[in-house]
Amino acid sequence: MDFRLSKEHQLLQEMYRKFAENEVKPLAEEVDEEERVPYETVEKLKRYGMLGIPFPKEYGGQGGDVLAYVMCVEEMAKVCGTTSVIISAHTSLCATPIYEFGTEEQKQKYLVPLAKGEKIGAFGLTEPGAGTDAAGQQTKAVLEGDHYVLNGSKIFITNAGFADIFIIFAMTDKSKGTRGISAFIVEKDFPGFSVGKHEKKMGIKGSSTCELIMENCIVPKENLLGQEGKGFGIAMKTLDGGRIGIASQALGIGEGALDETIKYVKERKQFGKRISQFQNTQFEIASMKADLDAAQLLVYRAACAKQNKEPYGHMAAMAKLFAANTASDVTRRCVQLHGGYGYTREYPIERMMRDAKITEIYEGTSEVQKMVIASYLKVN
Amino acid sequence: MKIVVCVKQVPDTTEVKLDPVTNTLIRDGVPSIINPDDKAGIEAALQLKEKLNDGSTVTIVSMGPPQADVALREALAMGADEAYLLSDRAFGGSDTFATSTIIAAGLKKIGFDLVITGRQAIDGDTAQVGPQIAEHLGIPQVSYAEDVQIENGDTVVVKRQFEDRYHILEMKLPCLLTALAELAEPRYMSVGGCFDAYREKEVKVLGFEDLKDMFNPEHIGLKGSPTNVFKSFTKQAKGAGTVYKDISAEDAVATIVAKLEERHII
Numbered sequence: 066m067d068f069r070l071s072k073e074h075q076l077l078q079e080m081y082r083k084f085a086e087n088e089v090k091p092l093a094e095e096v097d098e099e100e101r102v103p104y105e106t107v108e109k110l111k112r113y114g115m116l117g118i119p120f121p122k123e124y125g126g127q128g129g130d131v132l133a134y135v136m137c138v139e140e141m142a143k144v145c146g147t148t149s150v151i152i153s154a155h156t157s158l159c160a161t162p163i164y165e166f167g168t169e170e171q172k173q174k175y176l177v178p179l180a181k182g183e184k185i186g187a188f189g190l191t192e193p194g195a196g197t198d199a200a201g202q203q204t205k206a207v208l209e210g211d212h213y214v215l216n217g218s219k220i221f222i223t224n225a226g227f228a229d230i231f232i233i234f235a236m237t238d239k240s241k242g243t244r245g246i247s248a249f250i251v252e253k254d255f256p257g258f259s260v261g262k263h264e265k266k267m268g269i270k271g272s273s274t275c276e277l278i279m280e281n282c283i284v285p286k287e288n289l290l291g292q293e294g295k296g297f298g299i300a301m302k303t304l305d306g307g308r309i310g311i312a313s314q315a316l317g318i319g320e321g322a323l324d325e326t327i328k329y330v331k332e333r334k335q336f337g338k339r340i341s342q343f344q345n346t347q348f349e350i351a352s353m354k355a356d357l358d359a360a361q362l363l364v365y366r367a368a369c370a371k372q373n374k375e376p377y378g379h380m381a382a383m384a385k386l387f388a389a390n391t392a393s394d395v396t397r398r399c400v401q402l403h404g405g406y407g408y409t410r411e412y413p414i415e416r417m418m419r420d421a422k423i424t425e426i427y428e429g430t431s432e433v434q435k436m437v438i439a440s441y442l443k444v445n
Numbered sequence: 446m447k448i449v450v451c452v453k454q455v456p457d458t459t460e461v462k463l464d465p466v467t468n469t470l471i472r473d474g475v476p477s478i479i480n481p482d483d484k485a486g487i488e489a490a491l492q493l494k495e496k497l498n499d500g501s502t503v504t505i506v507s508m509g510p511p512q513a514d515v516a517l518r519e520a521l522a523m524g525a526d527e528a529y530l531l532s533d534r535a536f537g538g539s540d541t542f543a544t545s546t547i548i549a550a551g552l553k554k555i556g557f558d559l560v561i562t563g564r565q566a567i568d569g570d571t572a573q574v575g576p577q578i579a580e581h582l583g584i585p586q587v588s589y590a591e592d593v594q595i596e597n598g599d600t601v602v603v604k605r606q607f608e609d610r611y612h613i614l615e616m617k618l619p620c621l622l623t624a625l626a627e628l629a630e631p632r633y634m635s636v637g638g639c640f641d642a643y644r645e646k647e648v649k650v651l652g653f654e655d656l657k658d659m660f661n662p663e664h665i666g667l668k669g670s671p672t673n674v675f676k677s678f679t680k681q682a683k684g685a686g687t688v689y690k691d692i693s694a695e696d697a698v699a700t701i702v703a704k705l706e707e708r709h710i711i
Contacts, residue, residue, distance in 0.1 A: 071643075072515075072518070072643055073639055073640050073642070073643045073644070076515070076519065076522055076634065076639045076642065076643070077634075077636065077639045079519075079634075080522070080633055080634040080635075080636075080639060083633060084633050113632075113633050113634075113635045113636060114635045114636035114637050114638075115636060118636050122637065127635070127636040127637035127640065128637055128640055128641075129636055129640055133636065133640075137636070
């Protein structure tokens with residue numbers, strides 16, 4: 066067992082850090098305040114290959130691996146939660162299922178532009194009545210000749226406002242329950258497809274979270290992803306991978322908060338001392354650092370297991386459960402160490418606390434992660 | 446066209462602190478970077494290659510200890526095609542003359558059309574190595590380049606920064622220019638580039654044995670270095686200047702002249 070990063074990954078980490086510091090961090094506050102998508106950053110992510118990290122070069126990717134991808138999400142999340150989830154939803158939830166379940170034609174047509182960053186991806190599973198209970202899909206797909214007709218709506222869809230390609234789940238046979246769910250590759254310009262209400266959120270405010278509406282939406286038959294009736298399995302496997310992305314986002318937010326706090330406690334003086342000189346501060350910082358490193362080990366382990374094609378669902382669940390909990394806990398404690406200033410929007414720490422919370426909710430709540438882990442242990 | 450960029454790995458001086466007791470640089474834990482002017486040179490070379498789009502290549506050359514490998518990998522990850530590290534114990538202790546002798550030998554071995562070096566390194570600030578390389582190779586050179594264009598396939602047009610103006614100069618290939626940081630804003634490494642830098646590309650190491658026919662062995666290393674360090678000192682910070690406000694031109698002249706006389710400058 067070797068816990069050191071390879072030379073490639075060390076070089077990547079250096080690149081991600083410089084990029085995050087110079088290109089992403091300066092926009093983080095504005096993106097949050099104005100609740101806007103940082104399009105200029107998306108353009109740069111594309112230029113440097115950060116929208117196709119784990120995919121082979123023949124599919125327009127960078128020929129990297131899952132670890133390289135999660136390290137990217139982590140480093141961006143340290144300075145901007147919004148930017149990190151744009152990458153994560155695009156890569157894990159849209160490009161990856163096409164790579165893993167798509168036909169060669171689908172990969173050429175959709176994965177290549179996604180991996181190159183020419184197109185942005187999103188994933189539509191959640192519905193008003195089907196959140197954690199994803200099997201309760203109401204969206205229907207009916208085969209009519211050479212195309213399916215989709216009717217229904219999706220909510221809370223990340224990247225929805227500016228994505229070009231969506232993975233959409235719909236019932237092709239209601240009577241079969243989860244075995245009646247199918248997955249489709251839907252382009253934003255397909256007839257009958259539209260983007261609805263934009264959600265106003267507590268955190269990751271620059272991330273575009275919208276409703277999707279399908280009204281007699283025409284989807285060519287060849288855009289069925291995988292086989293008919295296999296959609297639920299595709300959704301669950303995709304979310305297993307997605308969880309590693311969100312776990313690394315949570316990890317990054319926590320690490321970013323600790324970085325800011327270490328800087329702050331070395332400067333802030335009270336009672337004639339720097340607050341870093343108080344044992345309470347030292348113990349808080351030390352304990353948060355230990356939690357974050359533990360989270361990082363879980364995240365990296367899950368990423369390497371996925372890369373090596375080992376069973377990793379339970380590892381991804383543990384990584385997300387622990388990292389998300391740590392992110393929420395660490396950011397809250399970091400606000401406390403900042404005192405009153407931490408509660409103001411002059412410091413990034415309150416934004417980080419707001420951004421952290423979502424990681425306990427999306428791509429499977431913490432409770433769902435516990436269900437996955439318990440099921441892995443056959444405790445039922 | 447074969448564009449060769451010479452780079453130096455230097456301590457990141459923005460992170461360097463002075464030992465208050467010995468007044469020497471504390472180098473421990475200071476990250477190493479590609480010298481900023483050299484990095485602008487890499488970017489300029491990559492842009493020329495992309496613009497020419499005729500199969501031109503970018504080769505990176507550095508002289509230094511084995512650790513300089515990582516600086517070359519960074520250049521490869523930015524998009525350079527190949528990299529050479531000139532490294533040998535025999536090269537140790539070289540001053541600018543010996544260094545330029547070795548690099549010129551390396552360039553003769555590797556081949557080149559256009560050589561780009563940085564203006565100067567942030568750790569030595571001599572600005573001597575680039576021009577000396579051109580002298581060793583007997584090729585034309587322009588220093589302080591702020592812009593570079595290739596015309597008619599064999600003419601290099603350089604905008605040279607001068608004290609109070611720019612010079613636009615033309616040189617025929619092969620030739621050398623030294624780059625200012627203003628020449629080009631360096632790109633980041635790309636994700637695929639970082640993988641390629643280790644998996645697809647290699648850093649070729651050339652040592653004394655590889656280059657011995659290309660230079661006079663008496664002109665390299667510590668023994669081949671004519672420079673003697675006369676004295677080194679820590680520059681003292683200057684105090685704030687004095688500002689005289691709201692005085693007439695005549696009074697201003699009188700005041701300045703009095704001050705200069707007071708300090709025996711005039």
